[in-house]
Amino acid sequence: MSGLSIQNLSMRFDLPNGGHVQALQDVSLDLKAGELMSVLGPSGCGKTTLLNIVAGFLAPTSGVLELNGHRVTGPDAERGMVFQQGALFEWMSVRENVGFGPSMKGTPKKDKDDTVNHLLDVVGLQDFKEKAVYELSGGMQQRVALARCLANDPDVILMDEPLGALDALTREKMQSLVLKLWKETGKTIILITHSVEEALLLGERLLVMAPRPGRIHTEYRLPFAELGVGQDLREVKKHPEFAVKREEILGMIWDMEEEIMGRTEGEDA
Amino acid sequence: MIPFLIYVGIFVVAFFVVKAIAQRTAIADYGSLKTVTFGDESAVTPNRAASIISVLTIFLLWGMFTGSALLPKFLHAPGPFMGTGTFEYTASNGDETDTATVTVLVHPIDVETEAPEVAAGDGWAKDDSVAIGVWRSGLLRVDRNDELGRDEGVAVTEINGTAVSPGDSVDVGFGTVTISDKGTPNIIPAKGWQMEPIWLPAPEAVVQRIGEIASAGFRGSTLWEHLGYSLFRVVVGFFFGALVGIPLGYAMGLSNWFRGWFDPIVEFMRPVPPLALIPLVIIWAGIGETGKIILLFLAALWIMAIAARSGVSGVKISKVHAAYSLGASKAQIMRHVIVPNSLPEIFTGARVAMGVCWGTVVAAELVAAEQGAGMMIMVASKFQNTDIVIMGIILIGVIGFGIDMLMRYAEKLLVPWKGKG
Numbered sequence: 001m002s003g004l005s006i007q008n009l010s011m012r013f014d015l016p017n018g019g020h021v022q023a024l025q026d027v028s029l030d031l032k033a034g035e036l037m038s039v040l041g042p043s044g045c046g047k048t049t050l051l052n053i054v055a056g057f058l059a060p061t062s063g064v065l066e067l068n069g070h071r072v073t074g075p076d077a078e079r080g081m082v083f084q085q086g087a088l089f090e091w092m093s094v095r096e097n098v099g100f101g102p103s104m105k106g107t108p109k110k111d112k113d114d115t116v117n118h119l120l121d122v123v124g125l126q127d128f129k130e131k132a133v134y135e136l137s138g139g140m141q142q143r144v145a146l147a148r149c150l151a152n153d154p155d156v157i158l159m160d161e162p163l164g165a166l167d168a169l170t171r172e173k174m175q176s177l178v179l180k181l182w183k184e185t186g187k188t189i190i191l192i193t194h195s196v197e198e199a200l201l202l203g204e205r206l207l208v209m210a211p212r213p214g215r216i217h218t219e220y221r222l223p224f225a226e227l228g229v230g231q232d233l234r235e236v237k238k239h240p241e242f243a244v245k246r247e248e249i250l251g252m253i254w255d256m257e258e259e260i261m262g263r264t265e266g267e268d269a
Numbered sequence: 270m271i272p273f274l275i276y277v278g279i280f281v282v283a284f285f286v287v288k289a290i291a292q293r294t295a296i297a298d299y300g301s302l303k304t305v306t307f308g309d310e311s312a313v314t315p316n317r318a319a320s321i322i323s324v325l326t327i328f329l330l331w332g333m334f335t336g337s338a339l340l341p342k343f344l345h346a347p348g349p350f351m352g353t354g355t356f357e358y359t360a361s362n363g364d365e366t367d368t369a370t371v372t373v374l375v376h377p378i379d380v381e382t383e384a385p386e387v388a389a390g391d392g393w394a395k396d397d398s399v400a401i402g403v404w405r406s407g408l409l410r411v412d413r414n415d416e417l418g419r420d421e422g423v424a425v426t427e428i429n430g431t432a433v434s435p436g437d438s439v440d441v442g443f444g445t446v447t448i449s450d451k452g453t454p455n456i457i458p459a460k461g462w463q464m465e466p467i468w469l470p471a472p473e474a475v476v477q478r479i480g481e482i483a484s485a486g487f488r489g490s491t492l493w494e495h496l497g498y499s500l501f502r503v504v505v506g507f508f509f510g511a512l513v514g515i516p517l518g519y520a521m522g523l524s525n526w527f528r529g530w531f532d533p534i535v536e537f538m539r540p541v542p543p544l545a546l547i548p549l550v551i552i553w554a555g556i557g558e559t560g561k562i563i564l565l566f567l568a569a570l571w572i573m574a575i576a577a578r579s580g581v582s583g584v585k586i587s588k589v590h591a592a593y594s595l596g597a598s599k600a601q602i603m604r605h606v607i608v609p610n611s612l613p614e615i616f617t618g619a620r621v622a623m624g625v626c627w628g629t630v631v632a633a634e635l636v637a638a639e640q641g642a643g644m645m646i647m648v649a650s651k652f653q654n655t656d657i658v659i660m661g662i663i664l665i666g667v668i669g670f671g672i673d674m675l676m677r678y679a680e681k682l683l684v685p686w687k688g689k690g
Binding site (some may be wrong): 055056057074075076077079080081083084086087088089090100101104105113132134149152156158216 | 585587588590591592593594595596597598601605606609610612684685686687
């Protein structure tokens with residue numbers, strides 16, 4: 001069976017003061033190969049925890065996580081990760097960063113160079129390949145991060161707010177790039193974001209999570225990602241359904257935030 | 270006090286002069302358009318003119334107050350009196366009074382000089398002469414050659430016509446004459462404002478001394494051998510310190526057990542000044558090379574261990590995560606992520622450690638050594654060879670500065686990504 005399968009995943013850990021945190025409770029979902037899923041939720045809803053478990057950086061306290069039929073027990077090249085920022089290796093050039101995965105695997109130099117060159121063309125950084133990564137702008141750095149992840153040809157790409165630190169214009173361009181890469185490579189992608197618009201644009205499936213304990217609140221299936229491929233994303237945003245969904249989800253998250261605030265105030269009293 | 274006032278004067282005058290010149294030739298760069306400069310740290314850059322004038326001023330003052338030949342005469346502070354001066358004394362035993370002249374020849378200290386010959390003159394008090402080294406003073410028993418002396422109840426009653434009694438001083442033009450308790454004139458030629466070379470030699474004397482010691486050596490070793498020994502000890506001590514300290518720091522950064530085991534030792538040894546270890550090291554290892562290198566090893570060890578530890582702990586977890594999910598093994602992460610990520614910290618530590626080692630080696634050589642920069646100035650000071658001491662201090666400073674510059678340059682070359690993560 002191909003794809004990612006998550007069954008009854010729970011994550012609970014003890015605190016030094018004797019209490020405990022239920023970061024995730026009974027999360028189950030199946031992701032078919034090639035699906036693009038965005039995850040949205042207020043802070044503390046466990047979305048980053050979920051991503052870290054899928055990446056293999058954290059072990060769940062219960063539940064099963066399988067990729068293409070085998071259990072996930074730790075980090076592996078089959079699950080690539082793109083971080084918000086600062087995860088590039090600043091002691092390496094752009095070319096060396098992108099070629100990191102193949103180098104670790106011991107790919108022959110020629111194959112590696114071909115892969116790197118191809119991906120630098122795809123993300124439009126061919127002219128910058130010998131530059132140090134700290135000489136690039138934030139948007140360019142994230143394009144390097146995307147290329148570095150793709151160079152390894154992973155089955156699943158996990159993105160933890162990859163565009164969170166970019167300015168609005170760069171962010172829009174990068175959203176188009178992510179859609180383009182998704183369509184061209186056919187990778188399974190899970191993308192975490194704080195932006196409702198981004199979640200709508202970059203999710204065939206949109207998962208809204210709720211906090212305390214972290215759980216899946218609602219799941220949507222959306223047409224916008226498909227519409228956005230090869231089209232100006234601003235046109236997609238004009239879609240009447242887009243505004244409706246955006247308001248609905250925003251309202252949902254606002255309610256959750258208010259509930260948290262109310263609960264915290266209640267605890268304080 | 271006077272040198273200090275001159276220094277402040279030059280500081281203030283130079284400020285206004287440079288400012289006036291700068292205003293005339295002002296370039297309208299971005300910084301000059303800032304209206305708020307007070308409190309804007311980025312607007313405060315070192316004024317290069319001030320730096321140059323500052324250094325020149327130090328040499329100027331040094332030259333002025335040592336009568337340096339490098340400066341034109343009119344810039345010199347008043348020097349000590351040199352040459353021949355005279356004064357008259359009047360001796361009396363109550364009944365008889367006579368006057369005689371004393372000729373004083375003030376000569377450079379390093380030139381052996383006989384008292385000038387003078388005619389005895391008339392009367393029972395005979396004329397005297399004396400040779401006194403510059404900056405020195407001399408008691409002169411003026412009555413010794415007189416027909417009537419102290420034994421006959423004769424005492425000096427007047428100097429240059431001024432009545433004196435024991436304890437009084439009289440200005441005689443080229444200096445002062447003080448009557449001692451026993452009635453002997455003490456001749457003190459004017460010392461001027463310049464420093465005597467045994468306290469502060471002129472700059473050219475120090476430069477000349479560098480040349481002499483560089484060619485002839487000092488205490489059986491040439492200057493380069495002395496400095497070379499010091500540098501050799503620093504380099505070897507630092508090398509072993511880094512060789513042990515860096516892996517130790519890595520182990521402490523990567524393993525709980527190592528961290529727990531070595532934390533108390535490192536945290537205790539870090540604040541112990543290496544200088545405090547000198548006595549113990551001498552007891553254990555003697556004053557030879559072994560002792561020095563052990564001391565410098567200990568000086569560098571903790572600094573390097575702590576630098577390597579914080580370099581490892583400072584790695585962003587997302588970088589390690591990224592490397593893992595790109596398929597890197599533990600060894601590959603160590604080599605391609607943790608080591609390069611910790612290099613900037615290690616270089617900073619190495620710079621600090623080299624500075625500390627250089628200071629420690631000089632101090633250790635001051636205490637006991639056969640060769641070395643510290644030994645050189647220590648031995649020279651015992652013989653009041655101030656020029657060698659100053660030369661040594663300058664060379665030690667220059668080498669310390671050079672080491673730091675070299676480390677900075679190496680850092681720029683080898684870890685250009687420092688602070689860019």
